[in-house]
Amino acid sequence: MPDARAAIADPAVRAAYREWLLRIADDELVIGHRHSEWTGFGPDIESDVAMSSIAQEELGHGRAWYEQIAADDGGDVDRLAFGRAPREYRHAALLEQENDGWEYSIVRLVLYEAFEVARLRLVAASGHEPAAGLAQTLSREERYHGLFADTWLTRLAGAPDGLERVQAALDRAWPDALGLFESTAADDVLRRAGVLPSSPGALRETWVDTVRPVLEQCGLAVPPSAGAREGGRRGVHTAAFEPLLVQLTEVWKSDPEARW
């Protein structure tokens, strides 16, 4: 795998870029894990199969980003994915929450996919290879995830008591979704160095412009824009993460040196 950070000479910028790539990789790993919990339990067979595909793709994306990081670190991807302490993970709170009903998972998918598309576009536009090329490739799959999510949202919200259920899920997910845009010192470093052409704040505006019409067309009220639940990008996670991590790493940690 080509080295994502080789072209960056300044160690501080390299470190910030690693931080940024780790956010993407961790977001994808954690959401892929949550999606795969639906495998075998979807509301119908077709959606079960579809959600399994989405899970596999997100896990695959996570792996692709870990490969970029590992190329520079000199480690292996599984050690990156499974071998870190909870505080070393950089995903946002939205992704680690339990699948609290199909409607919650669909709402989360709607919110996250819109974010993911905007973020990948940003990475692709950065022109910083090989990440830019990878972002372009992955965008093609994310498009279908978004279509699946939006279609389901419309159907659920159209059910007799569906709107209330979906609204409740949206209200629950929203502050966590705003946490996707949490900014740290790494963002400033990357912007000043010209590695990324935009800030989390600007990304958030793009995202709101995308999700607002989708939600409103379903009759949903977009919650207030204040009250983001942040911390994830700094390694501070909610209570949902520890049990997830324990389960995710249970077998691997039983013998990290073994080949599984």
Added chain:
Amino acid sequence: MPETTPVVAEDPEALADFTARVRAGEQIEAGEWMPEEYRFEALRLINMHANSEIMGALPEREWIPRAPSLARKMALTAKVQDEVGHGMLLYRVAETLGRSRDEMIAELVAGRARFHNVFHYPAETWADVAIIQVFVDGAAMQTQGALRSCSYAPYSRVLKRICYEEDFHIQLGLDVWRALAEGTPRQRAMLQDALCRWWTPIMHFFGMPDRVSPHTEKMLAWRIKVKSNEELRQQFLRKFVPIILEYGLDVPDPNLRWVEDEQRYVYTEPDWEELRRVGRNGGPKSAERLALRQRFHAQHAWVREAMSRWRAARADGAVA
């Protein structure tokens, strides 16, 4: 679904014609005339196969969250996804014989339907994933591989695709098997332990040795059954015992041996009472797995309702 064959007086000429066609190796398409008993038996077989795919997802899916590498996690998700997809294909085939998928699923969830014995057992460690993918899927391959030449054309077609995928699962399982068999002493011990726990259910998988009964003969003549239970068990042992020995693991039956003169394996007779009990949903994990299915089925009642309303509205042209 009722347990006993319906008694219907068939038109003797149509029946003779049907039997002659099947004997000649012809296949029956959906919608063609068939004796009620044939429909009943084919439906019973395919419905149970579909149920088994859906219930079979459960033991393996327990290890998706804990799979020990990113590659294994993706592969296991894909594998379980295949099984769920097989359920979809098979319910579709069963529907051509006159039952709706909703009805079959409701019956399964309520614990009133049967599913294959192996899916009533726990998957206790990561090594169980290897055993299920190699030996359970390997056992299923013998039965389903033989049924590819069955007389019901839609089932036969679907089985071709299913077997293609199952063969891939076995390859995938062999990769997990090899990693553990050639791994640390602890990994090897895990694998041996899993093999021991699964041995009896796998021997049970093919069912009791067939009694020579008019019923079995009819099933064979109609090609709803293609090989006898014992033929399939022997076929399985011939293919899979060498894998155990090749990796230096112990076959969990001290009496198992190859008899050259008879060209077959002899083995310790498994406890058939256990198979009967498990078949009536009385296995070690039957109640727990059915309860899980019930929980999600109830939780998703409103989602199904939302979907059927959406479809109805679409059919009425209310939704573009």
